[in-house]
Amino acid sequence: MTTPKLALVDGSAAKLTVETLVIGTVEGPDGLELAPGTNEIAAAFDGNLTETLTLLGATGKAEEVVRLAASGSVRAEVLLAVGLGKRDQQEEIPGESVRRAAGVAARSMTGVSHAATTLSALDVSAAVQGTVMGSYAFTRYKSSPGDEPVGKMDFVVPDSKEDAAKSALKGATVIGEAVNNARDLINTPPNDLPPAAMADRASELGRQAGLEVEVLDADDLRKHGYGGILGVGEGSSRPPRLVRMRHKGPKNARKVALVGKGVTFDTGGISLKPAAGMDEMTSDMSGAAAVVATMVLAAKLNYPLDITATVPMAENMPSGTAYRPGDVLTMYSGKTVEVLNTDAEGRLILADAITRACEDEPEYLIEASTLTGAQLVALGKRTPGVMGSERFRDRVAELSRAVGEAGWAMPLPEELRGDLDSKLADIANVTGQRWGGMLVAGQFLSEFVAEDVAWAHIDVAGPAYNSNSPWGYTPKGGTGVPVRTMAAVLADIAERN
Known part of the structure; x- marks a missing residue:
C-alpha cells in the first residue's frame, strides 16, 4: 500500500506549478458545465475552456476523463477534467460523486509525481478519500509492477475553510488508508x-x-x-x-x-x-x-x-x-x-x-x-x-x-x-x-x-x-x-x- 503525499494549498489553482491539475465537470441539462471551484482555471483559458473540452468530446458524465495541454496562464503541464455526472441545478454535488471522480482521477495519473485538484472545493473529505483509495495498487507479487501511483497531491481549498479542511484531511486520510x-x-x-x-x-x-x-x-x-x-x-x-x-x-x-x-x-x-x-x-x-x-x-x-x-x-x-x-x-x-x-x-x-x-x-x-x-x-x-x-x-x-x-x-x-x-x-x-x-x-x-x-x-x-x-x-x-x-x-x- 502506497499513499500519496497529501497537502492542502490555498490561493489560485491556476498558479500551481504541477504536472497535472484536476478539475471537475458536470453533465448539465444544456451540455457540459464546469464544476464549482474552476472559475480561475476557466479565466486562465480566456473563457474558452468549456468550448475546448466540448470539442474534445467531454460531456461531464460520471467518471469521464479528458486531458488537454494547459494553456493561457495555467502553470500546470496538463489539465485533467473528470466527470461528476448529472445534477439538478438547485442541488449540491453529492460527496459520493466527488469521491468517485477523485478516485478515477487518481487511477489515471500513474507515473505523475505531483498533481493538484480543485475537487476539494466541493468536498475536501470526499476528494481525499477518493484520492487515497483510487491510488491503491497491489503489486507485491509482480516482477514488473509498472508505474507508481501519483506521488503527491495538493488539495486546493479557500483560506476561509482551511481549519476545517485540516481536520477533514486527517480523518479522510486515515479512513482511506484503513480501506x-x-x-x-x-x-x-x-x-x-x-x-x-x-x-x-x-x-x-x-x-x-x-x-x-x-x-x-x-x-x-x-x-x-x-x-x-x-x-x-x-x-x-x-x-x-x-x-x-x-x-x-x-x-x-x-x-x-x-x-x-x-x-x-x-x-x-x-x-x-x-x-x-x-x-x-x-x-x-x-x-x-x-x-x-x-x-x-x-x-x-x-x-x-x-x-x-x-x-x-x-x-x-x-x-x-x-x-x-x-x-x-x-x-x-x-x-x-x-x-x-x-x-x-x-x-x-x-x-x-x-x-x-x-x-x-x-x-x-x-x-x-x-x-x-x-x-x-x-x-x-x-x-x-x-x-x-x-x-x-x-x-x-x-x-x-x-x-x-x-x-x-x-x-x-x-x-x-x-x-x-x-x-x-x-x-x-x-x-x-x-x-x-x-x-x-x-x-x-x-x-x-x-x-x-x-x-x-x-x-x-x-x-x-x-x-x-x-x-x-x-x-x-x-x-x-x-x-x-x-x-x-x-x-x-x-x-x-
Missing part, C-alpha cells in the same frame, strides 16, 4: 495468509496502533470450547486462530463489539464448491480484514469508545480430518449445531465469536462477513445486505449509504426460523430449501446474540471483492467494504450515542 489496509489483507494469496499468518498480521497492525491484542491458538480454542471455529478448521493442516483486539476508551465510554469472518480460504469443505471462480474464495476473510483495519482506524482517530474486536480465522478444506455433513458441533455458547452443509461455515465461526463478544456486555455489536452467495442473488455485487435489530440495522444501512457503500436493510422473517430446526441438535446450519438464504443465515446468527445488544450484520459477499474492471475509487480485487460503514457507525455512536 487500503483491508485490501492488502484480502489480496494476499491464501498460501501466504493462513490463519496463523493472518493473526500475526493483525497483531502487528494492532500493536503498532496501540491496541491491546490477544491471540488464541488451536489449543486455546480447544480448552475453551470453541466448537464452531475448531470444526471448520479441522480439515486444514493450518490450524485456526481467534484474535481479540481492544481500543480502550475513556472511563464509562460506550462499549462496542466488532466481529468479522476470517475464512482465509473456502473450498466449501466436504460440500465442495465448483472449481470455476473458487480462486475468489481468497476473499472469504474480507469481513475479518475490514474489522482489523477498522480497529486500527479507531485507534488512530482515538474514538471515545471502548471497542473490542473478536476475529475468528480458519481455513475450510476437505480432507480425512474435515468435518462432515451430519456432524453435530458443540459451540462456545453450549448450543449444538447439526451441520447439513460444510460450505455454510462462516456462520459457525461467527457464532462462536458473537458469543464471546457478547460476554463483554457491549451495547452495540457490528459484524461483517462474506456470509452468503444469496446476498448477490438478492442485491447484486455492490449492495451489502444489513440485518439485525431493526432500529440499529436501519441506522447502519443509512450510514452505509451516506458514505457510498450502499448498505440496504433486510428483514429477518420469523417464519424462517422454523426451517432451521434440527432432528438431532438445537439448530441446523442450513435449511432444506433455497429461498431467503441470506435471511436464514441472519436468523442463525441471531440465535447467538445476547438479547440486550443492538446488533447489525453486514453481508458483503459481493461488495467485498471486485472481479471486474476498476471503477471510481474501487480497484480490481479486494474493495475494503465495509470499513467506511463501520467507521461511520462508530463515529455516529461516539457523537449521538
